[in-house]
Amino acid sequence: MRFKGLDLNLLIALHVLLEEHNVTRAAARMHVGQTAMSAALSRLRSHFDDELLIHSGRQMMPTALAETIRRPLREAIQHIEAVVDIDRGFVPIDSNRCFRMEMPEHLVPVLLPILTRLTFLHAPGISLDVRPSSGDPSPLLQRNELDLVVTPSIYSNPNFASEPLLTNALVLVGWSKNPALQKQPDLATVMSLQQIIVKFDRARLSSILTQEQLSLYGGGDRTALVAPNFSCIPSCLIGTSRISLLFNGLAKLATAELPIIIWKVPIPMPSMPEVMMFHPMRRKDAALGWLRGKLREAVAEAGL
Structure with missing residues (x-):
């Protein structure tokens, strides 16, 4: 034309x-x-x-x-x-949509199995293309190459629509036979133990954490291992006296499969809200709204 x-x-x-x-x-x-x-x-x-x-x-x-x-x-x-993309009456059981999503690595093992089961039960023709978070997703959302992004609220882009999904709490984890973790450890004990961490944006975290809170993330001689992702940390703690800070959902999942113990962090730590971010022009996309609802169901089932 x-x-x-x-x-x-x-x-x-x-x-x-x-x-x-x-x-x-x-x-x-x-x-x-x-x-x-x-x-x-x-x-x-x-x-x-x-x-x-x-x-x-x-x-x-x-x-x-x-x-x-x-x-x-x-x-x-x-x-x-x-x-x-206007929905002419979205019917989940009849849909064959493919949703392209981005999700933080620490939430993938916690939420994705539940979300996959829920979508299979209610919309077996729907497929999910889920990738771990990597860099700024805004260009992909802008180009309609991503439908939905789950991200910490501190990384959300105000140019896109967002809705609350969950609030993560940090917990202290270690091997269940670690002598230093047989009771709730105090701050001095925690600061004396080597840590396993993942590489993170210390500058971004410093905007929401005090220096004392930030010091719990290791540094110098206290960092024994910089792991490639959060999911491998629990298995790397076994047989060692090392500790780590993990989000509670991943920590609870680990205790069901591994000899891992969970304790409170000995000083108050801020929670980490996670949001669902999407293009504002997709607000009336009934199928995307349905998917966001299933994600909320997955969060509730995971106890987050």
């Missing part, structure tokens, strides 16, 4: 080109050949009488006109997507 002399399909190509800044990546994303994408760019340049994208090293940078076009074009594409 043409509008004012322009093939409207070319606007989709321009939208992707302005996001990727690369013809090859844009072609892959649109599932067309590089030659076809180059031809589309050539036609766009002819229509707008502007280069639109110019080479700068290995990337292509937008011209001033392209920068002017970028935002209204993106908003137009999003409105079109919203029209296409």
Whole structure:
């Protein structure tokens, strides 16, 4: 279809080109050949009488006109997507939707098995594509490549819609036969023990923790192991006198399978609210609303 002399399909190509800044990546994303994408760019340049994208090293940078076009074009594409995705009466049992989600690694073993069972029981045709958190998910939400993101509220983006999901509490964990953990440890005991931690954004945490609270996360000689993820920490504690701070959901799950003991952290620690974040244009997406409801059910069943 043409509008004012322009093939409207070319606007989709321009939208992707302005996001990727690369013809090859844009072609892959649109599932067309590089030659076809180059031809589309050539036609766009002819229509707008502007280069639109110019080479700068290995990337292509937008011209001033392209920068002017970028935002209204993106908003137009999003409105079109919203029209296409309107639910004509979402029926879970009949749906074959695939939901693309991002979830913190420490919540995956706690919530995903329950969520998978709930979706299977109520909507067996629905599938889930769940990936662990990695960097800022905002561009993926903006491009409609993610439907839902579960994230700590301190990482949420105010440009997107969000709803509370759960509140995590930190607990102290260690091997159940650790002599230092046969009773509730005091602060001096905790500070004398080596720790297992994961790499974290200390600067971001320092905005919500006092220096004393932050000191419980190890440092220097007290850090015996920097683990690749939270899920492997409980098994790494067994047979050692080391300790770790874990979120309560993952800690409770570990005690059901491993000789792990849980104690309170000896000083008050702030809780960590987690939210569900999604594009504001998806507020009326009944299917996505259903999924958020199932996530809340999973949280309740997990006792979080």
